[in-house]
Amino acid sequence: MNAAGIGVDAGSTVVKACAVTAAGSRIWQHVELTEPRLEEQARRIAALAREQAGAAPLVATGYGRKLVAGAERAITEITCHARGVFAELGSGGTVVDIGGQDSKVISVGADGSVRNFAMNDKCAAGTGRFLEVTAARLRLAVEEIGAMALAAAEEVPISSTCAVFAESEIVSLIARGAALEAIVRGLHRSLVARLASLVRSLGIVEPVALSGGVARNPAIAAFLAEALGCEVKLPEAPQLMGAYGAALLALD
Amino acid sequence: MSIEGALRYYLGTGIGKGVLRFERLRNEWRLRHRAPKTSSPFSPPLSTSPWLKELISRHYLTGRYADAHRKVAWVTSGAPVEFLKALGYYLLYPENHGAVCGIRRRGEELCQAAEEAGYSRDICSYARTDLGSLLSGRTPVGRLPKPDLLLCCTNICQTVLFWYRVLAAHFRVPLVIIDTPFIYSTAPAHAVDFVQRQLELGVETAERVAGRSIDPAELERVTRRSREAVELWMRVLERARHVPAPITAFDEFIHMGPIVEMRGDRATVDYYRALLATLDLRIARGTGALKQERIRLIWDNLPIWYRMRGLSELLARHGATLVASTYTNAWGELAALIDPSDPMRSAARVYLHPILNRGTGHKLDTIQRLATDYAAHGVILHSDRSCKPYSVGQMDQRERLSARGIPALLLEADHNDPRAFADEQAENRIQAFLEMIPS
Ligand code: SF4
Numbered sequence: 001m002n003a004a005g006i007g008v009d010a011g012s013t014v015v016k017a018c019a020v021t022a023a024g025s026r027i028w029q030h031v032e033l034t035e036p037r038l039e040e041q042a043r044r045i046a047a048l049a050r051e052q053a054g055a056a057p058l059v060a061t062g063y064g065r066k067l068v069a070g071a072e073r074a075i076t077e078i079t080c081h082a083r084g085v086f087a088e089l090g091s092g093g094t095v096v097d098i099g100g101q102d103s104k105v106i107s108v109g110a111d112g113s114v115r116n117f118a119m120n121d122k123c124a125a126g127t128g129r130f131l132e133v134t135a136a137r138l139r140l141a142v143e144e145i146g147a148m149a150l151a152a153a154e155e156v157p158i159s160s161t162c163a164v165f166a167e168s169e170i171v172s173l174i175a176r177g178a179a180l181e182a183i184v185r186g187l188h189r190s191l192v193a194r195l196a197s198l199v200r201s202l203g204i205v206e207p208v209a210l211s212g213g214v215a216r217n218p219a220i221a222a223f224l225a226e227a228l229g230c231e232v233k234l235p236e237a238p239q240l241m242g243a244y245g246a247a248l249l250a251l252d
Numbered sequence: 253m254s255i256e257g258a259l260r261y262y263l264g265t266g267i268g269k270g271v272l273r274f275e276r277l278r279n280e281w282r283l284r285h286r287a288p289k290t291s292s293p294f295s296p297p298l299s300t301s302p303w304l305k306e307l308i309s310r311h312y313l314t315g316r317y318a319d320a321h322r323k324v325a326w327v328t329s330g331a332p333v334e335f336l337k338a339l340g341y342y343l344l345y346p347e348n349h350g351a352v353c354g355i356r357r358r359g360e361e362l363c364q365a366a367e368e369a370g371y372s373r374d375i376c377s378y379a380r381t382d383l384g385s386l387l388s389g390r391t392p393v394g395r396l397p398k399p400d401l402l403l404c405c406t407n408i409c410q411t412v413l414f415w416y417r418v419l420a421a422h423f424r425v426p427l428v429i430i431d432t433p434f435i436y437s438t439a440p441a442h443a444v445d446f447v448q449r450q451l452e453l454g455v456e457t458a459e460r461v462a463g464r465s466i467d468p469a470e471l472e473r474v475t476r477r478s479r480e481a482v483e484l485w486m487r488v489l490e491r492a493r494h495v496p497a498p499i500t501a502f503d504e505f506i507h508m509g510p511i512v513e514m515r516g517d518r519a520t521v522d523y524y525r526a527l528l529a530t531l532d533l534r535i536a537r538g539t540g541a542l543k544q545e546r547i548r549l550i551w552d553n554l555p556i557w558y559r560m561r562g563l564s565e566l567l568a569r570h571g572a573t574l575v576a577s578t579y580t581n582a583w584g585e586l587a588a589l590i591d592p593s594d595p596m597r598s599a600a601r602v603y604l605h606p607i608l609n610r611g612t613g614h615k616l617d618t619i620q621r622l623a624t625d626y627a628a629h630g631v632i633l634h635s636d637r638s639c640k641p642y643s644v645g646q647m648d649q650r651e652r653l654s655a656r657g658i659p660a661l662l663l664e665a666d667h668n669d670p671r672a673f674a675d676e677q678a679e680n681r682i683q684a685f686l687e688m689i690p691s
Contacts, residue, residue: 078684
């Protein structure tokens with residue numbers, strides 16, 4: 001067992017980092033947008049982490065995991081998110097991780113290990129990118145659309161789960177005079193429908209918990225709970241779960 | 253057939269064979285004298301690999317000149333070919349040619365050529381590769397001989413039916429279709445009768461095109477050699493039950509060339525006998541195909557031809573390898589049904605039973621049996637965008653395998669069209685899957 005552990009989650013949109021004590025409590029965390037020169041960025045962030053946690057072992061995860069110099073191991077987000085959420089919630093269950101580039105549903109065993117997982121197809125349907133693209137089309141900030149969707153009184157159905165097709169669907173809805181709020185609500189519903197079918201494909205094992213940056217959008221948790229018919233838990237810092245899990249794995 | 257044609261055939265193949273033999277000897281020498289790479293996770297290549305290369309190259313070399321002197325038939329991979337062999341036909345398998353194009357990374361360009369002619373991207377990438385090659389005249393094997401006859405058996409899919417009709421219209425040659433009713437457990441007698449009757453009609457057509465009658469003794473000989481080769485192939489596969497496995501499914505995908513394309517040839521029997529001896533030597537020495545074998549996996553569906561090396565290296569980095577596959581197994585599992593003393597009846601029975609002509613339950617049972625027999629830790633189900641009959645049911649199969657304690661991964665790709673494959677995402681899924689398997 002090491003005295004401390006560092007996790008760096010080099011995602012496609014955001015780089016997250018975290019340091020934990022030997023007991024597993026978070027002592028430091030850091031989040032910034034992914035830069036084109038990820039390798040340099042990761043080196044800088046690792047140095048920052050080492051200032052906080054000393055010469056602790058480092059585990060890298062995320063799409064850029066192989067670019068993180070000085071990492072003892074590179075482990076997939078699936079294993080890391082499972083570990084992070086397990087530590088946070090203290091039990092196994094189902095983790096729904098919505099990332100910028102892909103979404104995953106992970107079935108976590110009572111010991112925190114991955115039992116099974118499913119991921120979205122090779123496209124942006126069901127991912128954070130879907131919301132980003134469609135929000136941009138509506139000239140809305142991605143941070144505000146969740147609250148907007150929840151507050152909307154009406155909802156128009158969006159049949160496309162494909163980000164590209166949804167964009168053109170929006171254009172025609174606007175042309176037909178649909179309310180912006182109603183479209184936004186419909187978009188969330190469409191994203192969640194895709195996620196819910198992914199969850200069902202693995203089988204719902206409660207508790208269901210969200211992780212990943214998109215989980216901060218309040219409409220996602222609310223709609224997913226509705227779609228699955230069960231409570232959906234939200235960790236305190238969903239975006240950090242991958243880095244946190246990586247840091248915990250660094251302790252092993 | 254003209255004298256000039258015969259001359260071209262014997263001269264071309266004769267010189268070519270000499271060159272190929274020289275290459276084989278040189279490669280064998282290199283293999284014996286080259287210091288093994290210590291950094292590689294793999295053991296040195298199988299000592300019979302240069303021989304295999306010679307065998308397959310010779311097959312395509314003969315093909316180059318075949319139509320100048322011999323009758324040529326283009327056939328589907330699961331077609332009953334013994335009667336054509338007995339009649340002296342040179343056989344070309346467009347699917348195997350497709351695989352060669354895939355391995356040499358020519359699949360995309362040839363698929364595109366077919367798409368430009370109006371063939372949909374939803375059509376099997378073997379069909380698109382073949383039609384693209386036909387329309388553009390491009391092939392990595394030099395030249396394909398023109399067919400005098402086409403033989404299409406629907407025991408693998410319905411795609412081949414339409415594909416071969418296109419070929420028949422293109423080449424204006426007779427098309428023999430063997431329609432095989434779908435089988436859930438074992439074939440009822442009326443289904444065997446039905447296929448046998450079609451085979452008999454097929455023989456008549458093939459005789460007419462060849463201008464000669466079939467010699468029953470020759471048909472029996474070819475069938476006997478087919479059975480011998482298929483039995484040997486099965487034994488080759490079974491050697492991978494050993495831990496560590498002396499051969500991986502990646503090797504087998506390459507080594508299956510002769511059993512598909514040259515079943516019924518003496519050379520095929522000789523080759524597999526030598527391969528078997530090499531594997532036994534590896535087992536006796538405790539040598540595995542992978543130096544450090546930790547995780548043993550089963551593969552379902554066709555290989556991803558253009559990423560074989562990348563995938564095998566990725567798995568090897570995690571101490572994992574493929575020890576068996578339903579695909580390579582399909583060429584061996586029917587050995588017992590082949591009866592040389594009654595070639596037509598037995599062909600009807602054998603060619604009714606390939607894995608793709610049977611229910612998905614049979615495939616699930618096969619995977620499970622392979623997992624047990626080969627002491628596997630998990631299964632990769634390649635969801636092949638092209639091959640619908642092979643991929644249907646995999647979602648349920650994954651669930652059922654998981655429920656029985658065999659972890660399974662669904663990997664989306666396409667066997668010949670790299671545009672349907674995303675490297676990063678595939679790697680992520682595979683690595684996560686391997687992390688999931690306790691070791
Ligand atoms: S669809 Fe499948 S069985 Fe049919 S030709 Fe293509 S790969 Fe072969």
